[in-house]
Amino acid sequence: MFRNQYDSDVTVWSPQGRLHQVEYAMEAVKLGTATVGLKNRDFAVLVALSKPSSELSASQRKIIPIDDHLGISIAGITADARVISRYLRSECLSYKHSYGSTYPVSRLITNLGNKMQTTTQRYDRRPYGVGLLVGGYDEKGPHIYQVTPSATFYNCKANSIGSRSQSARTYLERNLDTFLNCSNDEIICHGISAIHGSLPTDEMQSRNESASQLNITIAIVGKNQPFKILSEKETQIYLTMASEKGAPPANQPYDDDESTSQAGPSTSGPRDPIVAVATEE
Amino acid sequence: MSTIGTGYDLSASQFSPDGRVFQIDYASKAVEKSGTVIGIRGKDCVILAVEKIITSKLYEPDAAGRIFIVEKNIGMAVAGLVADGNYVADIARQEAANYRQQFEQVIPLKHLCDRVSAYVHAYTLYSAVRPFGLSIILASWDENDGPQLYKIEPSGSYFGYFACASGKAKQQAKTEMEKSRFVDLNTEELVKKAGEIIYRVHDELKDKEFRFEMGIVGSETQGIYQINPAVLTELARKAGENANKEDDSGDEAN
Amino acid sequence: MLNNYNSMAQPLWQNGPTPGAFYNFTGGQQQTQKLPKELTAAGPFGTKRSTSSITTGSSVLGIRYDGGVMIAADTLVSYGSLARYQNILRVFPINNNIILGGGGDFADIQSIKRTIDQKMIEDQCYADGITMKPKALSSWLTRVLYNRRSRMNPLYIDVVVGGIEQDGTPYLANVDLRGRAYEDYVVATGFARHLALPLVRERKPKDREFTAEEASELIRKCMEVLYYRDTRNMAQYTVGVCNASGTTIDGPCKVSENWTFAATIKGY
Numbered sequence: 182m183f184r185n186q187y188d189s190d191v192t193v194w195s196p197q198g199r200l201h202q203v204e205y206a207m208e209a210v211k212l213g214t215a216t217v218g219l220k221n222r223d224f225a226v227l228v229a230l231s232k233p234s235s236e237l238s239a240s241q242r243k244i245i246p247i248d249d250h251l252g253i254s255i256a257g258i259t260a261d262a263r264v265i266s267r268y269l270r271s272e273c274l275s276y277k278h279s280y281g282s283t284y285p286v287s288r289l290i291t292n293l294g295n296k297m298q299t300t301t302q303r304y305d306r307r308p309y310g311v312g313l314l315v316g317g318y319d320e321k322g323p324h325i326y327q328v329t330p331s332a333t334f335y336n337c338k339a340n341s342i343g344s345r346s347q348s349a350r351t352y353l354e355r356n357l358d359t360f361l362n363c364s365n366d367e368i369i370c371h372g373i374s375a376i377h378g379s380l381p382t383d384e385m386q387s388r389n390e391s392a393s394q395l396n397i398t399i400a401i402v403g404k405n406q407p408f409k410i411l412s413e414k415e416t417q418i419y420l421t422m423a424s425e426k427g428a429p430p431a432n433q434p435y436d437d438d439e440s441t442s443q444a445g446p447s448t449s450g451p452r453d454p455i456v457a458v459a460t461e462e
Numbered sequence: 463m464s465t466i467g468t469g470y471d472l473s474a475s476q477f478s479p480d481g482r483v484f485q486i487d488y489a490s491k492a493v494e495k496s497g498t499v500i501g502i503r504g505k506d507c508v509i510l511a512v513e514k515i516i517t518s519k520l521y522e523p524d525a526a527g528r529i530f531i532v533e534k535n536i537g538m539a540v541a542g543l544v545a546d547g548n549y550v551a552d553i554a555r556q557e558a559a560n561y562r563q564q565f566e567q568v569i570p571l572k573h574l575c576d577r578v579s580a581y582v583h584a585y586t587l588y589s590a591v592r593p594f595g596l597s598i599i600l601a602s603w604d605e606n607d608g609p610q611l612y613k614i615e616p617s618g619s620y621f622g623y624f625a626c627a628s629g630k631a632k633q634q635a636k637t638e639m640e641k642s643r644f645v646d647l648n649t650e651e652l653v654k655k656a657g658e659i660i661y662r663v664h665d666e667l668k669d670k671e672f673r674f675e676m677g678i679v680g681s682e683t684q685g686i687y688q689i690n691p692a693v694l695t696e697l698a699r700k701a702g703e704n705a706n707k708e709d710d711s712g713d714e715a716n
Numbered sequence: 717m718l719n720n721y722n723s724m725a726q727p728l729w730q731n732g733p734t735p736g737a738f739y740n741f742t743g744g745q746q747q748t749q750k751l752p753k754e755l756t757a758a759g760p761f762g763t764k765r766s767t768s769s770i771t772t773g774s775s776v777l778g779i780r781y782d783g784g785v786m787i788a789a790d791t792l793v794s795y796g797s798l799a800r801y802q803n804i805l806r807v808f809p810i811n812n813n814i815i816l817g818g819g820g821d822f823a824d825i826q827s828i829k830r831t832i833d834q835k836m837i838e839d840q841c842y843a844d845g846i847t848m849k850p851k852a853l854s855s856w857l858t859r860v861l862y863n864r865r866s867r868m869n870p871l872y873i874d875v876v877v878g879g880i881e882q883d884g885t886p887y888l889a890n891v892d893l894r895g896r897a898y899e900d901y902v903v904a905t906g907f908a909r910h911l912a913l914p915l916v917r918e919r920k921p922k923d924r925e926f927t928a929e930e931a932s933e934l935i936r937k938c939m940e941v942l943y944y945r946d947t948r949n950m951a952q953y954t955v956g957v958c959n960a961s962g963t964t965i966d967g968p969c970k971v972s973e974n975w976t977f978a979a980t981i982k983g984y
Binding site: 278279280281282285287288291319320321 | 842844845846849851852855856859
């Protein structure tokens with residue numbers, strides 16, 4: 182990757198009106214393993230792929246419970262996610278203390294967004310290098326929110342972030358219409374199928390393309406269902422169920438949205454390095 | 463902009479030899495990349511309308527909205543970075559709350575605009591921060607002052623308007639606007655106009671899908687700011703789609 | 717100046733380099749919690765804070781019935797024993813599903829009401845269709861009032877909160893100046909706690925809630941008794957009603973006065 186003079190600080194706008202430091206932080210999300218969030222009428226489900234950093238270590242925790250009605254799944258710098266989760270937890274707790282009820286998901290995320298925004302505007306801070314999928318349930322039903330390092334947040338029908346998540350997103354888009362009326366079992370299986378395409382190619386081969394071997398974490402929250410990370414046993418049941426439900430679209434080559442090799446338009450004057458994401462407007 | 467790249471454009475606290483603060487100009491560039499936002503002031507109401515470009519099918523329709531409610535009767539729409547927009551909306555709400563706490567009445571829009579613009583301006587003074595990548599349109603209506611409309615630029619300067627636009631199709635929108643005399647239009651006519659302008663200036667070749675969103679306040683909403691009220695929004699969308707159809711058939715006739 | 721009107725933003729250069737000093741990294745930014753200033757330093761009027769109310773509203777009576785709640789209070793705000801302000805509403809609509817009746821120091825009532833109103837505007841600003849529920853509001857009031865009493869600086873109020881919960885069930889509760897709170901089918905503050913509460917309780921059917929008619933009739937009867945028996949009461953009152961179709965404030969209503977028996981009373 183090549184440098185230019187406008188990417189040193191978050192406080193510097195490029196001549197094209199972009200914030201390179203923020204865009205680079207968005208790249209950090211793609212370094213984390215993939216995670217998927219999706220929902221049916223009454224439940225939100227998070228599915229995360231985890232990979233131990235070495236043969237001898239356990240894998241990083243990908244799904245962090247926040248409150249009974251809410252949890253997050255992360256991709257990117259785990260340490261940054263801990264700061265965010267501590268904030269979310271204390272917000273939920275103090276809301277519960279004041280009002281005796283659960284923090285509406287949309288409002289919590291709005292406030293988180295405003296907290297994160299300050300890090301994109303000050304010389305002495307850097308953006309959080311982590312993307313979140315928030316799964317929550319409140320009086321307005323189940324929610325999936327995507328939060329990016331640029332402090333933008335999106336209310337989603339379903340979504341996926343992390344490395345090679347494009348094939349998961351393609352899967353989700355293709356099946357989007359069916360999610361609403363899915364049963365819980367079905368929606369979890371959809372989550373597993375979606376994330377299966379995000380497996381590294383070599384892994385897929387070594388696992389013999391069997392979904393029942395995946396190292397994943399599943400969490401669910403919804404009507405009369407406090408946020409729960411499924412036990413290994415339950416996860417195994419769903420993995421088997423998913424692989425029985427038909428082969429996930431595993432072998433199809435994923436569309437590589439993260440390729441940064443496209444040739445940049447050659448314009449005169451200073452040039453921005455080409456990164457995959459544009460600063461969102 | 464011949465001094466671009468000569469090192470005088472890296473900080474908001476630095477002038478270039480020809481007297482510009484380039485960081486502010488660059489922030490304005492972020493606004494120009496954003497979906498179009500317009501504000502129009504009618505006889506007895508004021509409308510903010512947004513061309514919200516949909517970047518993914520996976521988002522809910524209400525995701526990343528760019529129109530905000532600041533007070534009972536005050537709305538705000540932004541072109542530029544959505545994250546900055548959310549943040550400034552919060553600042554504006556605090557200003558309004560502050561004023562209400564002290565004077566037990568709604569903050570006059572000019573006053574609010576003054577405060578918010580001062581805030582935006584402060585971010586153009588220091589090297590430790592960057593200017594907001596935002597163009598902020600504020601709108602209000604009340605019994606005494608009628609409809610009001612202001613726009614704040616990334617530099618922190620602001621003006622009152624009869625009609626204004628920001629974002630991608632600012633120029634086209636302005637051209638469209640100059641054809642009408644909005645001050646004579648009633649609510650229904652103004653709503654239709656808002657739809658027509660946004661649909662007309664939307665560039666299908668560049669951005670495929672978009673969602674029309676609007677905020678309205680006026681005598682017909684009892685002075686309560688409303689975002690995407692069902693009936694009026696549908697009216698605007700219909701008017702917009704029809705306008706596009708007419709344009710197309712007109713082209714064929716030619 | 718910049719940061720005076722923005723409680724969210726941190727001051728510029730916080731944690732930035734200070735000449736001649738080390739960086740303050742994150743974590744240093746949370747200052748150790750200090751005791752509130754009013755507990756550690758004398759104010760302009762010394763360290764003693766208000767221990768009594770000045771202008772007061774008297775009783776508030778709330779009754780829960782099968783489809784909602786009713787809260788009644790007379791329209792008098794007294795200055796000591798002087799019937800100083802005789803046309804003041806003490807029952808307020810808060811939003812479409814909450815009503816609130818306030819007794820005690822009226823300035824404190826007005827103050828807390830302003831804060832609550834601001835919360836309702838915040839609800840509107842979010843434009844997400846989520847509104848405050850009566851249970852949440854009374855919980856919040858409990859926290860605020862208990863906190864104030866713990867700082868030895870209480871708000872001298874005794875409020876009744878009523879309304880409809882998210883699931884459509886009516887809710888009625890009382891919170892007082894120490895942050896004590898309870899909910900019941902009938903709650904009362906001031907003299908009504910002694911005079912009206914027993915009257916309502918003895919008419920409560922064991923197997924069911926009151927109906928709207930019964931509640932309305934009980935309110936009328938109790939306000940009459942309160943008028944006769946409580947010297948800080950007036951013959952005029954308003955009734956706040958909250959049911960599935962929203963909140964309304966009825967009245968002012970008049971207590972039917974009849975003083976013919978006065979001549980027959982002897983021996984006082």
